[in-house]
Structure formats: C-alpha cells, structure tokens
Amino acid sequence: MTPGSILTVSGVTYAYGGGPVLQGVNLELAPGEIYALLGPNGAGKTTLIRTICGRIRPDGGQVLLEGADPSRVPASRAGLGLVPQEIALYPTLTVRENLQTFAALAGVPRARMTAAVARALELTRIEDRADQPIRHLSGGYQRRANIAAAMIHEPRLLILDEPTVGVDIDAREAVDTVIRGLRDLGVAILMTTHDLEQADALADRVGFLRAGRMALEGRPKALIAEAFGEKMEVLVHLVREVDEAGRAGLAGEGLEPTRTPLVWARLDADGYAAAGALDRRLRQAGLAPKEIRVREPSLANLFSRVAEGEAAA
Amino acid sequence: MISLGQRIAMAVAMTRVMALELVRDRAALVMTFLLPPLVFLIFSSVFAGATGDAIQLKLAVADVARTPDSIRLAQALAKSPEVRAEQVAPATADAVRERVKSGRADAGLIIRADPADSGKPFVIVADPARAVAAPLAQARVQQVLSSALPDVALRRTVAKLEPALGGLSEEQAENADSAAAFLRTSPPKTDDGFFDRQDVRDARTGGGVIAYYAGAVMILFALFSAMQGALGLMEERRTGVADRLLAGVAGMGPVVSGKFVFLTGQGLVQAVAVFATAQAVYGVAVLGHLGPWLVTTLAAAGCAAGLALGLVSVCRTREQAQMLSTFVILVLAAIGGSMAPRFLMPPWLQGLGWFTPHAWVIEAYQDILWRDVAGLAVYKAWGVLAAIGLAGLAVAHVQARRLRR
Numbered sequence: 118m119t120p121g122s123i124l125t126v127s128g129v130t131y132a133y134g135g136g137p138v139l140q141g142v143n144l145e146l147a148p149g150e151i152y153a154l155l156g157p158n159g160a161g162k163t164t165l166i167r168t169i170c171g172r173i174r175p176d177g178g179q180v181l182l183e184g185a186d187p188s189r190v191p192a193s194r195a196g197l198g199l200v201p202q203e204i205a206l207y208p209t210l211t212v213r214e215n216l217q218t219f220a221a222l223a224g225v226p227r228a229r230m231t232a233a234v235a236r237a238l239e240l241t242r243i244e245d246r247a248d249q250p251i252r253h254l255s256g257g258y259q260r261r262a263n264i265a266a267a268m269i270h271e272p273r274l275l276i277l278d279e280p281t282v283g284v285d286i287d288a289r290e291a292v293d294t295v296i297r298g299l300r301d302l303g304v305a306i307l308m309t310t311h312d313l314e315q316a317d318a319l320a321d322r323v324g325f326l327r328a329g330r331m332a333l334e335g336r337p338k339a340l341i342a343e344a345f346g347e348k349m350e351v352l353v354h355l356v357r358e359v360d361e362a363g364r365a366g367l368a369g370e371g372l373e374p375t376r377t378p379l380v381w382a383r384l385d386a387d388g389y390a391a392a393g394a395l396d397r398r399l400r401q402a403g404l405a406p407k408e409i410r411v412r413e414p415s416l417a418n419l420f421s422r423v424a425e426g427e428a429a430a
Numbered sequence: 431m432i433s434l435g436q437r438i439a440m441a442v443a444m445t446r447v448m449a450l451e452l453v454r455d456r457a458a459l460v461m462t463f464l465l466p467p468l469v470f471l472i473f474s475s476v477f478a479g480a481t482g483d484a485i486q487l488k489l490a491v492a493d494v495a496r497t498p499d500s501i502r503l504a505q506a507l508a509k510s511p512e513v514r515a516e517q518v519a520p521a522t523a524d525a526v527r528e529r530v531k532s533g534r535a536d537a538g539l540i541i542r543a544d545p546a547d548s549g550k551p552f553v554i555v556a557d558p559a560r561a562v563a564a565p566l567a568q569a570r571v572q573q574v575l576s577s578a579l580p581d582v583a584l585r586r587t588v589a590k591l592e593p594a595l596g597g598l599s600e601e602q603a604e605n606a607d608s609a610a611a612f613l614r615t616s617p618p619k620t621d622d623g624f625f626d627r628q629d630v631r632d633a634r635t636g637g638g639v640i641a642y643y644a645g646a647v648m649i650l651f652a653l654f655s656a657m658q659g660a661l662g663l664m665e666e667r668r669t670g671v672a673d674r675l676l677a678g679v680a681g682m683g684p685v686v687s688g689k690f691v692f693l694t695g696q697g698l699v700q701a702v703a704v705f706a707t708a709q710a711v712y713g714v715a716v717l718g719h720l721g722p723w724l725v726t727t728l729a730a731a732g733c734a735a736g737l738a739l740g741l742v743s744v745c746r747t748r749e750q751a752q753m754l755s756t757f758v759i760l761v762l763a764a765i766g767g768s769m770a771p772r773f774l775m776p777p778w779l780q781g782l783g784w785f786t787p788h789a790w791v792i793e794a795y796q797d798i799l800w801r802d803v804a805g806l807a808v809y810k811a812w813g814v815l816a817a818i819g820l821a822g823l824a825v826a827h828v829q830a831r832r833l834r835r
Contacts, residue, residue: 170677191679199677201670207447209454214447221443222685223678224436250454267674276677 122147123196123274123305124169128178131164138164140329141178148273151296151306153316155416156326157424162309165326166276169307170199182274195224198272202279204259205266208252212243212262215251216269223270233269240302241265241295257288261295268299275299277308281315293319313416323416325423332423337416344422345414349388351395354408355379366402370395379407384414432680437687440680444688445695448659452696458658466651466700467707473643474712477771487566488514490535492521495551497544499582504541506578513570515539523553530555537567545575546585581610638800642771644708645730645795649788650759650768651704652697652731656738657755659693663739663826664748672833682830686743690735690823697731714799722798722808729815730791733822737787740822743829762786790814 126144130137138161146152156162167173168180171187171194180186185193206215216234225233238244241261246254251262260280268275280296281289289312296319300306310316316323317337324334333340353372358379372381385391392409399406432440452458493504507515516535518525526538538555545551552571556564576583588606592598598606666672666685675682705723708714716723741758745751763769765779766788772780783789794811797803 170673172676191681194677195679197677199674201673203668203670205670205674207451207671209451210447214450218443218447219674222440222675222680224432224440224680227439270678 123183124307125181126165126169126178127181129165129168129175129180130177131168131173131175133164138329139168139175142326142329142331144324144331144334146274146305146307148303148305149300150322151300151308151320153320153323154307154309154326155311155313155316155323155420160326161329162326163278166199166278166307166309169276170194170197195270196273198267198270198275200264200267200275200277200280202282204251204263206251206259206262209250211248211250212238212254212265213247215262215266219266220269225270233271236271237265237269240268240298242291255288256284257291260284260288260292264292264295268304272304274305274307277306279310280308281310281312289315313420317416325420327423333419341414341416341419344419345384346386348384348386348414349411350414350418351383351385351388351392352410352412353381353395353399353406354410355381356405356407359404363402363404366399366404370398384418437680437684440684441688441691444685445692448662448689448692451662462651462655462696463700463703466647467703469651470644470647470704470707471711473647474640474708477639477643486512486514487563487570488534488536489516489567489570490526490529490538490555491515491517491541492523492526492538493517493541494521494523495541495543496521499545499579500541500543500551502579503545503575503582506574507539507571510570510574510578512573513567523555526555530557533557536560537563539567539571545579546582546589548586548589579614581614584610584613638796639771640708640712640714641796641800642767642792644704644714644799645792646768646788648697648701648704648727648795649730649734649766649791650763651700652734653738653762653787654759655696655700656693656734657742657759659689659696659735660738660742661748661751661755662689663742664745664751667833668748676833682833683827686739686823686826686830690732690739690826693735693738694728694731697734698727701727701731716799719798723795725812726791726794726798726808729812729819730787730794733787733791733815733819736819736822736826738822740825740829743826762788765789767792787815787818 122145124144124146126142129139129142131139142161142165144152144154144165154162154165164173168175169182169187171180171182171189171191174188180188182193183196187193187197207218210218213234216237217230220230220233238247241264243258243261243265246258246262251259254262264275264277264280267277277296281292284292293315296306296308300321308316308320320337322335323337323340325332335343352375353367356379359367367381371383371385373383374380375382388411392411396406396409452462489507491504491507493500504515504517507513508517518529518538523540523542526535526540529535530538537557537560540553540555541551542553543549543551554564554567554571556567584606588598663685666675666682672682672685675685705714705716705727709716737758738755741754742751745754766772766783766786767775768788772783772789772792775783790811794808794815797805797808797811
C-alpha cells in the first residue's frame with residue numbers, strides 16, 4: 118500500500134457461478150482524486166465495488182480500505198460512503214429528515230447531527246430544498262440528495278455508482294460541480310459511469326475494466342495521446358440514410374458508423390486537410406454530407422477500442 | 431466497535447422513519463387504525479348472538495289446516511318477537527320447502543292439522559346444512575304455542591290423559607272445556623315451562639364472544655399491518671438503501687430492530703383502538719384487567735412484528751414476499767379463528783389452530799377478560815407468542831447479515 122492512499126486493491130480475483138468475474142484487478146486511490154471506472158456491462162464493475170465495500174471476500178488478492186480489510190474489519194468502512202445508482206432515500210421524508218436518518222444510521226453522534234446535516238446540504242447545494250419531500254424533487258435534486266446522504270458522516274472515500282444516469286444536462290453539470298467540490302475537500306472519489314464525456318471532464322484517472330481485467334488505466338489525456346498520437350477524429354454527418362452502395366462507399370473512405378444515427382467517423386493523422394478532400398470525394402459520389410467536423414479523439418474513441426479488445430491486444 | 435447507545439439511536443432513527451411514513455400516508459393511517467375497530471364492530475354484531483337468544487329465526491309458515499286454532503297459532507307466531515315468522519303464499523307445503531331450500535327462510539313450519547289434534551299436526555322443514563335451525567324452530571313454535579294458545583295445550587294433554595283415566599265423566603269434560611275457554615280468553619302472562627335460566631356472568635360484560643372477537647380482530651390486523659410494514663425491507667433492497675447501509679459500519683441490523691419496535695408499537699395502538707371500542711360498546715372490562723391485558727397485547731404485537739419480519743426477510747423478491755404475506759395472513763387467520771369462531775370448528779381444526787398465533791392470542795384475551803383467570807394457560811400463551819416473535823426477529827437479523835453477500 119502506497120503511503121497516503123485510502124484504497125488499495127491488489128491482484129483481486131473472484132469467481133462466481135463457475136466463471137471468473139475479477140481476474141487480478143489492481144487499483145489505488147489517493148485523497149482528493151477522482152477515479153472513473155469504465156467498462157461494458159458484465160465487465161465486473163459492480164463486483165469490484167462490492168468487494169471494496171466489504172460485501173464480497175475476494176478469492177485471491179487483497180483489498181485494503183484505510184489499511185484494513187473491509188470484509189473483516191467493519192470499522193474500516195466508517196470512512197466509506199456509497200451512492201447507489203437508484204435514489205436510495207425514503208421518498209415521503211424530506212431531504213433533511215433523510216439526512217438525519219442516514220446520519221444516525223452511520224453513527225453520527227446526536228450533538229454533531231445538526232452541523233453534519235447543514236454541511237451535507239451546503240456541499241451538495243440543496244439547502245433550498247431541505248424541507249421538501251424527496252418524491253417532490255426534480256431528478257437533479259434527487260441525485261444530489263442521494264450524494265448528500267452518502268457523505269453525511271464525512272467519509273474519506275466516496276463511491277458513486279452511475280451518479281448521473283437518467284438526468285438532463287443541467288442536472289449533470291450540477292452533480293459534476295458537487296463531485297469536484299468534494300474532491301477539492303480531499304475526498305477520494307471512485308465512480309462508475311457509462312457517460313464517457315462526464316468521465317473525460319471529471320476524472321483525474323480512468324480505468325477500463327474488461328472481462329474482469331483492468332485493460333487500461335491512466336490519465337484520460339495521456340491515454341488518448343498514447344492510443345491515437347497525432348490523429349484527429351473526422352466526423353461526417355449525413356443528410357439522410359444511405360443505401361447499400363452508399364454504405365460501401367463510406368466504408369471505402371475508411372469511415373465507420375457511430376452510435377449516433379447518420380454520423381460516420383474515422384481517425385486521420387492529417388485532420389483538417391483530410392476533411393476537405395473527403396468532402397469533395399463524398400460529393401462526387403453523391404453522398405453530400407450535411408457537416409464534417411474535425412476534433413481531438415475522446416475517451417469514447419478509446420472506449421470503443423478497448424471494448425473491441427484492440428487496445429488490450 | 432459500535433456502542434449499545436449508538437445501536438439504540440440507529441434503531442430509533444428507523445422507528446422514526448416508519449412513523450413519519452405512516453403519518454404521511456392517510457390511506458394507510460385509516461387502514462391501520464380505523465379499520466380494526468370497524469371490523470371488530472361488524473364481527474361482534476354478527477357473532478354476538480350466534481350462541482344465544484338474540485338469533486331471530488326466519489320461519490316460513492304455511493297454514494294448510496285453516497282451523498280456528500291453526501289461524502290463531504299462525505297469527506301468534508307472526509306477532510312473536512322471538513321469531514320472524516312469515517306466512518307463505520300460496521299456503522302450501524311446497525311453497526314452504528321452496529323458501530327453505532332457496533335460503534330465504536332459516537326453517538319452515540307446515541300446520542297440517544288442527545293444533546289440538548292428537549298425532550303430529552306440525553311439520554318442521556329444515557336444511558340439514560343448518561343443524562341448529564330445526565330444533566330452534568321447534569322450540570320457538572312450542573314456546574309460542576304454550577304462551578299464546580294454552581287452551582290448545584290443555585286440550586291435547588287432556589286428550590292424552592283420557593284413555594289412562596278410563597274416560598272422563600261428563601262433569602270432568604265440562605270442567606276441562608271451561609278451563610280451556612278461560613285460558614283462551616285470558617292466557618297466563620308467562621309460561622316459561624320447566625326451565626329457569628341463569629346467565630353465567632354479569633350480562634354487562636357482553637359475553638365471551640365479544641372478548642373473542644376483540645382478540646381475533648386485534649391479531650388479524652396486527653399481523654396484516656406488520657406484514658405491510660415488513661415489506662419495507664424489500665423496498666429498501668430495491669431502492670439501494672440496503673446497499674448504502676451495508677457499505678457502512680452498522681449494516682441492516684438496526685433497520686430490522688427499528689422496524690420491530692415500530693411494528694410492535696403499531697400493534698399496541700391498534701389493540702387500544704379495538705379494545706377501547708369493545709369496552710365502550712359492549713362493556714368488556716379491559717380497564718379492570720389492564721396489567722394482564724397490556725402484557726398479552728405486547729406479546730401479541732411483538733409476535734406479529736417478529737413473524738412478519740422473519741417471513742419477509744427469507745423472501746428473495748417483493749412479489750414472493752407479497753404472495754407469502756397474503757397466504758399467511760389469510761390462512762393463519764382462518765385456521766386460528768380470526769374469521770370464524772374456533773368453537774364452531776371440528777376438533778382436528780381446533781387442534782391445528784394451536785400452530786397459529788391467533789389461537790393463542792384469542793384464548794389469552796378470553797381467559798383474562800371473560801373467564802377472569804390469569805393462570806398457567808395465560809402464561810403459556812405469553813411464552814408461546816414471545817417465542818414466535820423473537821424467533822422471527824432472530825431470523826430477520828440473520829438474513830440481514832447474509833444480505834451482505
């Protein structure tokens with residue numbers, strides 16, 4: 118364990134139902150650091166988090182939370198806060214009543230209760246909704262209240278499971294601001310997310326979990342630079358769906374369909390110059406694009422590569 | 431390590447959550463605290479008379495004989511407050527049978543000959559499924575006959591005696607006729623026959639059936655509400671509250687303890703509502719037996735709370751828990767005597783009833799409030815109820831620990 122780190126996962130293996138779920142996972146987290154755990158469904162993210170929370174005892178390797186095994190030493194979990202993916206609050210109770218409840222259940226002494234609730238409300242910026250029942254709050258406020266309840270006992274490590282799933286952009290911004298604020302206070306943050314833009318914007322480090330192994334780990338910018346070098350991403354936005362011949366034509370230009378309908382993309386070292394030439398050729402082929410964009414590759418590009426197994430190979 | 435004080439504070443926090451949730455849900459409030467006394471009033475009105483005079487038998491009458499005395503009898507039956515007699519039209523035996531068969535009358539009476547005739551002038555028609563109806567109808571008719579038509583009774587008696595006396599002299603026959611005529615014009619005010627009646631206890635207590643149903647409804651609703659409350663454990667798993675707490679120091683243990691305390695308290699309040707009604711409406715002497723009543727109530731409510739938490743905690747999904755809870759609530763109530771009185775059940779079913787908390791609760795309340803005994807049987811009931819409750823609570827705690835996996 119590196120001095121100063123809150124969490125150390127070393128060589129953790131775990132099998133369930135006859136198949137390996139985690140295969141030698143390593144992870145280390147220091148105070149004031151945001152770590153985004155990425156990976157497709159079934160990669161082992163939930164199992165890894167359960168292991169860190171002490172709910173699963175690994176078959177091999179070791180998890181140390183504040184220097185102790187969380188599955189054997191309950192006290193080591195005192196500095197841990199978990200924000201579940203669902204709104205894990207009592208819907209008919211107000212925000213304040215929920216916070217008081219979870220403070221008591223986390224062992225916050227009565228004398229410190231009021232101050233703890235006020236602090237959590239302030240840090241998550243929901244003071245103005247403190248006395249409203251959870252079920253009457255918007256999705257964004259519910260998400261922030263969900264976070265507030267997990268940090269009411271001032272944990273040193275906060276685990277967030279998909280903190281912004283199903284919320285609009287404004288609400289996501291608000292949640293991101295809260296997460297950054299907690300990081301600045303020295304809280305170590307481990308989050309799982311499918312939102313790669315959020316991971317890109319927030320995380321100091323990311324880890325790609327694939328089939329129970331940490332396929333790639335590091336700072337987002339460094340990982341992208343390492344994977345793509347000087348290459349830029351060229352995005353072609355088509356006017357309408359194209360037929361089979363059109364698809365063959367696009368593929369002939371090295372373009373691949375993206376998850377966004379009508380948008381095809383490729384990586385090109387020659388960026389902007391390539392885009393101009395590509396535009397001309399597509400128009401000649403009767404595939405006039407609505408728009409062509411050139412941008413730096415993102416975590417999404419890296420994620421696609423890792424998910425397909427290229428980066429790991 | 432968490433101190434005992436912290437554990438208590440955690441359980442109290444959970445109790446508060448449940449109380450706030452209940453207070454803010456008006457429908458649940460009504461279901462929890464108004465429905466039990468209401469159902470108690472309905473049950474007690476239905477069954478209070480099931481074993482006594484209060485039954486008003488519905489009697490279909492056909493006067494086929496149409497003699498002066500038979501007409502008098504039919505009229506007297508119609509006037510009698512003891513029975514709801516109704517003359518059928520047309521006045522035929524078939525019409526009476528049809529009424530009884532269709533259930534529109536509890537029993538039927540066919541007056542096929544003059545009541546003073548020797549032989550059997552009456553036919554009672556009854557459905558064999560209603561075992562009590564036939565003897566009760568017979569008794570009511572005899573009662574009306576002797577009080578409203580004493581002359582007919584006298585003439586029948588004289589007619590029976592006559593052969594034994596070797597015939598009546600002219601003077602004796604005249605005396606009998608004049609006595610009968612006198613009885614006919616001025617019947618004696620009362621004729622209770624052979625029997626004097628004594629009630630076993632002060633009528634004010636409303637009888638054992640009221641105490642029975644107060645207990646039966648109390649445990650029925652305590653278990654019903656406890657099951658609803660315990661289903662919250664499933665909700666906590668679904669919404670991730672369990673995940674949140676299991677990642678912490680204390681886990682789900684305090685949640686289970688807090689729910690147990692709340693559900694026991696809820697059962698106590700329900701019992702207060704039911705028994706206050708029983709005391710106010712039927713004069714059941716609850717206040718006079720407050721100590722044993724309170725212990726019985728706490729044992730019953732704790733039993734319901736523990737049982738509900740234990741059962742819900744062994745379920746994997748909410749659907750499973752919901753199905754199990756419906757099954758348990760209905761079947762235990764039916765076997766244990768919360769729906770139909772246990773004393774009407776066949777012996778094997780009464781025996782089976784001892785495997786339900788309902789039977790123990792009902793018997794304990796009856797012993798205390800009606801039979802006025804607080805002896806070994808009651809202590810045994812308290813022990814059984816407390817044991818069931820604590821066993822359920824223990825299962826819920828074990829399951830809460832296993833949930834960590």
